[in-house]
Amino acid sequence: MIQHFRKKFIIFSTGALVLVILTIVGSISAVTYVRSRQEVNAVLTILANNEGEMPAGRVKNQPALFTQPQFTRESLFQYRFFSATIPDGGGPVAVDNQHILSVSPVEIKKLAQRVQGRSGNQGHVLYKRTVYAYKIKPFNGRTVVVFLDESLLMTRTREIIYIGLLLGLVSLILYMTILILFSRRAIRPIIQAEQRQKEFITNAGHELKTPLSVIEANTELQELTTGETELTTSTKQQVDRLTSLINSLVSLARLQEQPTISVSLVNVSQVTTKVAQGLASVIKGDGHHFKLAVTPDLRANVDQNYFYELVSILLDNANKYCDQGGTVGLSLRPGKRNKSITLAVTNSYAAGDQVDPRRFFERFYREDKARTVNQKAGFGIGLSMAQMIVRNFGGRINAKYADGKIIMAVTLKAASVDKNKG
Structure with missing residues (x-):
């Protein structure tokens, strides 16, 4: 989980820097481009007002430019320009090419006559791979x-x-290098807090098991003396419930510690069918219908024991929160182009529009806000464990509500199998 958080921290930090760099570079580029365009238009306006010649004295009636100093007669000599004067009634065209060397008088006449036929009084023309603005x-x-x-x-x-x-690119690469090298130090307080939380859960679990064992033993001793009563039965039920909660918390803490997973090529179709066969009687005994659809011989690189646990958690959760007389569904099918495998577990739930599926994977999240205790109530930990298992497999899990059903969907990468072997 720490590595996952670290990657997200690096991605979001880098994304923020990219946005800042693009904003700065984009702003500078836009301002520079606008300024250049204004300068071109201003010079053309000055020359056009002076009939294509350099102003003899001080430049008058200059256009207002953005962050641009006023032009002087000397500063105008830095530009390369030429002009042509065309009589309205026909006649020889006068050419001024004193400030240009690459365009001959003949070509200047042709360019002037070409642009004169265009609509508008200014634009651009391409001549020998050079762009000339005209007015x-x-x-x-x-x-x-x-x-x-x-x-x-x-x-x-x-x-x-x-x-x-x-x-900007150099800054981004340098920033990413520093961020990757020091990101673990930056999130060290979070790592330490997470580690202390795991240690607390593990230590508290072990410490709580001892008094629970004593309470259970005392209850059994009391039953031997006075017989089983409603009080002793309730006490044993609560002891069992607390023991189950402690075991779930410890298991979740261990999952977050990036446990050593024995990943191998597993026939997930067989494992899914085995889990379904084991829980089918329980689901039907609770008054629910059960639908099973498993595509045979689907394989993935997973830990077989953890995958068995994953399917069990999802199926048990669906059974707990299925409407009376509703349907629990389990399907395993290949994804697009057989590159992935989708495990979907559904259950009927008429009040699904009153819950937020995005919160199902939060620890201790329960649909019943009062957290009333009943025979099928859980602790809100199972789906968090399922999410952690899927992450350790490198897959995705999500929940949604549609057509009166809660749908838990797990997507795993399918493993390629060499049919020539075995």
Whole structure:
């Protein structure tokens, strides 16, 4: 159980860090991308307002940028841009290519005429694997098309994103390494508390057995003297009940200590049938119907004794809480593609909508809130033991209520069998 808790602690801690890293890197990337786009649009606007030329003096009417200093005439020289002026009535196209070397005047004319036919006054165009942002602005009798090479800006943005992701990945790996190395120390108080709890249950169980034995012996001695009475009968019943509770608690504590399980290839169909045959008379004697459906020759890598105990616990629990005249069902069948085995135990229970199946595996959880004592009442420990056994097998167990029945379903990994052997 400690290893299971440790794994969950590592998973949840790592998941929280991943969420934080993604939030930080995502925020930085988004801000950087938006800032780059704003810068491109701002430069295009300045150039378009100056008819594709560099402003002669101070740059006026600059667009407001997010966390971006104001442009100066000198700062605009860092950008690569070109422009074309197209007369409205036709005529020669004027080209300004002083700030670009990779695009010829002829290609600038072609690009300007191509984008002029598009809808909208700005966008992007791809030329020789380079993306150029453009903006179109009409003036008196002419149209100015300004192009800006945005590859430098977007490359810088991509580099920031890549560096952020790389640093986040390195931080995550470093964090996971430290967490795995020191996680046991981090949960040491929980381990110690769990260990003290197990020791207390075991020690208390042994200490309680002695006075219970004395009470039982005194009761039997009294019966020899005065005969069996209602008082002595009640005393012996309570002694038996407490002894059973102590044994269950000790067994549960031992299961949590990761006991040595003799896992081997077991024919679980045979074991399930054997348990069903042993309890069938008890179930029918309590006034319940019993339905059994076991697929033959299903095998799994389990401990045979613990699997026998698992089926017994589930079947006994179903019988205890089955409605009078109801049906107890036990089925064992292969899962999808024969990769798993499903053990299902059901019992009729009309008041199932008043209980919470998710709490069935809690220790000492009982459906009857008053915990009234009757002949079939349990202690609320059996299903906790069943859950622990299934976990030690590496399987899953869950409970649900459907169609007037409580359903306990166990899923185990099926074992592959070489049919050429034996």
